Amino acid sequence: DTGVSQDPRHKITKRGQNVTFRCDPISEHNRLYWYRQTLGQGPEFLTYFQNEAQLEKSRLLSDRFSAERPKGSFSTLEIQRTEQGDSAMYLCASSIDRGGYYGYTFGSGTRLTVV
């Protein structure tokens, strides 16, 4: 298992275009999270899945954002009609429910630049 994989690593897009990011979690992990990180800030929660069910969405997740996790495996995060304010690092993390708490495993992120 190579950890949490995110694709692409970098994405430059023109304002108004749609973009989609993919996250492949650790295979045994049933929870998957999306976070956004801007310069000088810590990661901000966007949404999370338990298996295929999207259980929570942040107010940061406007109607231009949508996330899916079909079959409870990989997840996609789509941003429609991108704006310059969407420029950020998008981080995916996964975790597993078991006794105790072990933290999330993060991917390396997708850096989005909207020009």
Add this chain to the structure above:
Amino acid sequence: DQQVKQNSPSLSVQEGRISILNCDYTNSMFDYFLWYKKYPAEGPTFLISISSIKDKNEDGRFTVFLNKSAKHLSLHIVPSQPGDSAVYFCAAKEGNNDMRFGAGTRLTVKP
């Protein structure tokens, strides 16, 4: 609202000395606290955690202290090594809710 705060954006220490990174929080319902370490171009890596029922957790060179009355936690690294140079994020969780992160502290350990 920023429920987890790291008020020092940077810290510089000499190799071999102690590094102390601080974190304050406002939500008394947080029941788990964590520290993550982040190198450039990588995602945050889980470092150490502590449950709200404890006041100290130690793992090798890393110790986390929790002061619930002050709503304060700290990460001690001793002895500090140049490879510890990274951004350190404090994070906290309440039950099954999402994890909240501080803005991070950039630690530089000078040889």
